Amino acid sequence: MDKPLVAASACLLGTPVRSDGEACEFRPLSRQWSEHLRLLPFCPEVGIGLGTPRPHLRLSKVDGGIRLVQPRSGKDLTDAMVAWATRTSDDLAGLGVNGLVLKEGSPSCGVNRVEVHPSEEGRVVREGVGVFTMVFMALNPHIPVIEEGRLNDPNQAEHFLARVHFHHRWQIAGQEGWTAQRLMAFHDEHEIFLVARTADAKRKLGQSIATGFDDGLPAAEVALRYMIEAQDDLNVLPRRGRFAHAMERALSRMDPSLSSARREEIIRSIHAYRKGHLPRMAPLLLLDHLAGTNGSIPPWLGHLSNPVPAATGVLAEL
Ligand code: SF4
Known part of the structure; x- marks a missing residue:
């Protein structure tokens, strides 16, 4: 309890879990602030059983709603992600997490302005929230969240x-x-x-x-x-x-x-x-x-x- 506990998208902490098999380490968090915070990595897409590397996911408009889909296979992973996010949000709150740092732009982790693709014709709009993050914020409005880009x-x-x-x-x-x-x-x-x-x-x-x-x-x-x-x-x-x-x-x-x-x-x-x-x-x-x-x-x-x-x-x- 001596240092705050911050959970973070695992790719930001240097773990190669992105869909391309790479990481995107955010060094201020992983190298500097790690001395003053306890950091807890998690990856929602690995959490629902997807491998690394994997076909990328995106948010798509389907029948008036927004779904998390894998365009290559046509799979809809929304329900699996919501179920995992609900369990994991409770687990993180139970562990006493004091804040979350999340990867911007991700259809699973993004906090805002995530790309939403039209079902057929039309333009991509940046108005989505990552599915994990949406569930976490709804269940834990007392815990601050931020995207890594804003920490610059x-x-x-x-x-x-x-x-x-x-x-x-x-x-x-x-x-x-x-x-x-x-x-x-x-x-x-x-x-x-x-x-x-x-x-x-x-x-x-x-x-x-x-x-x-x-x-x-x-x-x-x-x-x-x-x-x-x-x-x-x-x-x-x-x-x-x-x-x-x-x-x-x-x-x-x-x-x-x-x-x-x-x-x-x-x-x-x-x-x-x-x-x-x-x-x-x-x-x-x-x-x-x-x-x-x-x-x-x-x-x-x-x-x-x-x-x-x-x-x-x-x-x-x-
Ligand atoms: S799901 Fe989140 S933690 Fe996993 S690779 Fe994508 S952005 Fe990083």
């Missing part, structure tokens, strides 16, 4: 990993069983995290907890609803202004005896970050220093940053 953008990578760590901390907080006190404590501890990333989630999620307990729901169900709503709110890339606002809030929590000169220094740094003149780490390091933590970042400040990208150099580019 440092902002998107940092945000995804922040969502993964948030899910992981929630899992740890609930491992002894959820109670109202534990859930409220988790929510309060993540005030700065939420304020830094979404406009209104802190208030809305607090209300959702209160409503759940007022309605007499079991604590585990309230906690699950909390994470579903939180991940939905977090499914938008945060802006600089939100982080800057959260840093100002963090500064306001600092020891009131801090000299005004030191406060001025960090306020100037936050403003420079807001305008794009400094990376986010600059005011964060000053906050850390002013908090006097000597490198051990307190929880409310640590939630502004993310140890994984910082260690891999991704955050340094922000």
Whole structure:
């Protein structure tokens, strides 16, 4: 439980399971982030019993619906894939997976804009979702998913990993069983995290907890609803202004005896970050220093940053 568990399309981790018998390794994930995450490979097409190499699959419009077919043989593999995806989604959730990284464009693994072919004449449209991924997201809306292509953008990578760590901390907080006190404590501890990333989630999620307990729901169900709503709110890339606002809030929590000169220094740094003149780490390091933590970042400040990208150099580019 010390590191988040992320399941990934096996071909992205270097396993040669693609239909052409090759891999398409995504090295930031397989080589760098692997130091900070536990990675779990899976391949839906191998999972349903297809060999490697194999004739390729695609999504096709059939009788108004979208099916997973093997054009060469004409086989429809949709039902087999849905059954495997349902079992495997439950298994992955049961193993405590905190996020999924999936191969873009795949008719089994793609998250969006997968090619859908017409049954006869017509043009190919990019409007599909891989069949495995569609089932997983429907069954586990509280677990963040992303395609590897989006992780090439440092902002998107940092945000995804922040969502993964948030899910992981929630899992740890609930491992002894959820109670109202534990859930409220988790929510309060993540005030700065939420304020830094979404406009209104802190208030809305607090209300959702209160409503759940007022309605007499079991604590585990309230906690699950909390994470579903939180991940939905977090499914938008945060802006600089939100982080800057959260840093100002963090500064306001600092020891009131801090000299005004030191406060001025960090306020100037936050403003420079807001305008794009400094990376986010600059005011964060000053906050850390002013908090006097000597490198051990307190929880409310640590939630502004993310140890994984910082260690891999991704955050340094922000
Ligand atoms: S089904 Fe998914 S994991 Fe398997 S080869 Fe295709 S993209 Fe990779």
